[in-house]
Amino acid sequence: MTSTSLITGASSGLGTEYARQLARRGDRLVLVARNEARLEELAGELTGAGAAGVEVLSADLSSPAGAASVVDRLTDAARPIDVLINSAGFGLPLAFENSDIEDEARHLMLHVEVPMRLMHAALPGMLARRSGTILNIASVAAFMPRSTYGAVKSWQVMFSRWANSRYRSRGVTVTAVCPGYTHTEFHERLGLAKGEEGIPDWQWLEAPRVVEESLRDVAKGKAVSVPSKRYKAITTVAKLAPTGLMAKLAARGR
Ligand SMILES: NC(=O)c1ccc[n+]([C@@H]2O[C@H](COP(=O)([O-])OP(=O)(O)OC[C@H]3O[C@@H](n4cnc5c(N)ncnc54)[C@H](OP(=O)(O)O)[C@@H]3O)[C@@H](O)[C@H]2O)c1
Numbered sequence: 001m002t003s004t005s006l007i008t009g010a011s012s013g014l015g016t017e018y019a020r021q022l023a024r025r026g027d028r029l030v031l032v033a034r035n036e037a038r039l040e041e042l043a044g045e046l047t048g049a050g051a052a053g054v055e056v057l058s059a060d061l062s063s064p065a066g067a068a069s070v071v072d073r074l075t076d077a078a079r080p081i082d083v084l085i086n087s088a089g090f091g092l093p094l095a096f097e098n099s100d101i102e103d104e105a106r107h108l109m110l111h112v113e114v115p116m117r118l119m120h121a122a123l124p125g126m127l128a129r130r131s132g133t134i135l136n137i138a139s140v141a142a143f144m145p146r147s148t149y150g151a152v153k154s155w156q157v158m159f160s161r162w163a164n165s166r167y168r169s170r171g172v173t174v175t176a177v178c179p180g181y182t183h184t185e186f187h188e189r190l191g192l193a194k195g196e197e198g199i200p201d202w203q204w205l206e207a208p209r210v211v212e213e214s215l216r217d218v219a220k221g222k223a224v225s226v227p228s229k230r231y232k233a234i235t236t237v238a239k240l241a242p243t244g245l246m247a248k249l250a251a252r253g254r
Contacts, residue, residue, distance in 0.1 A: 013184025
C-alpha cells in the first residue's frame with residue numbers, strides 16, 4: 001500500500017534527502033517549507049523519480065498561521081498522513097547572551113512547539129489506523145551542553161523516547177534522529193562559508209548516508225537513531241563525560 005509522507009524542511013538538506021529516498025520507495029509526498037519555488041522544483045524531480053504523487057505546502061512554521069495550515073493537512077481524514085518527518089530547523093549565529101531574544105523565541109518555537117503541535121495533530125489518526133511513523137530530526141547536540149540548540153534537541157530526544165515507549169505497542173513509532181555535522185545548507189545559513197565552520201573533515205557526514213541509516217533504525221522501531229559508528233562512539237562518551245568538559249568540546253565547532 002502506498003504511504004503518504006509529510007516532510008517539513010523539505011526544500012533543503014536532510015529534508016530534501018528524506019523526500020528523495022522516500023520517492024524512490026514509491027511514497028506519496030507532502031513537501032513543507034517557506035521557499036515555494038524550490039519545493040515546486042523538487043516536486044518535479046520526485047515525480048520523475050518514482051513518487052506516487054507530490055503536494056507542495058508552502059508555510060512559515062514560525063508563524064501560527066503557517067503551523068496551523070500544516071496541522072489542517074495532518075488532520076484531513078480524507079487524505080491520511082502515514083509518515084511525519086519534522087526536519088525544519090536552523091541555528092543561531094551568536095552566543096546566547098548576545099542573541100536577539102525574538103530569534104531565540106522563533107528557534108524554540110520551530111524546534112519544540114511546532115514538532116509538538118504536528119505530532120499532536122498526526123497521532124490521533126495514526127493511532128486509530130494502528131499505523132504511523134514519526135521522525136524528529138534532533139542532533140548529537142542533544143547529548144552535550146550546547147546553548148539553546150542542545151537544549152531544544154534534547155527536548156526532541158526525550159519526548160521521542162517517551163512517545164515511542166507509549167505508542168509503539170499501538171502501531172506508531174517515534175524516532176529521534178541524531179546526526180552529527182552533515183553537509184547541508186545549515187552552516188551556510190549561519191553565515192559560515194564551506195571550510196569556515198572549524199570542524200575537521202572526519203567529523204562531516206553526507207546527507208544520503210544519514211537518511212539511509214536512520215530509515216533502517218526507523219524500520220526497527222528504534223526511539224533514537226545516531227547515524228555512523230563515529231557519532232555512536234561520541235554520544236556514548238558524551239553521556240558519561242563531565243558537563244564542563246563536554247561544554248568545552250562542544251563549543252569548538254559551529
Ligand atoms: N546539518 C547538520 O549538521 C545538522 C546536524 C544535526 C541536526 N541537524 C538538524 O537537521 C534539521 C534539518 O537541517 P539541515 O541540516 O537539513 O539544514 P538546511 O539545509 O538549512 O535545511 C533547513 C530546512 O528547514 C526549513 N525551514 C527553516 N525555517 C523554516 C520555517 N520558519 N518554516 C518552514 N521551514 C523552515 C528550510 O526551508 P525554507 O528556508 O524554504 O523555509 C530548509 O528546508 C534541522 O532540524 C537541524 O537542526 C542538522
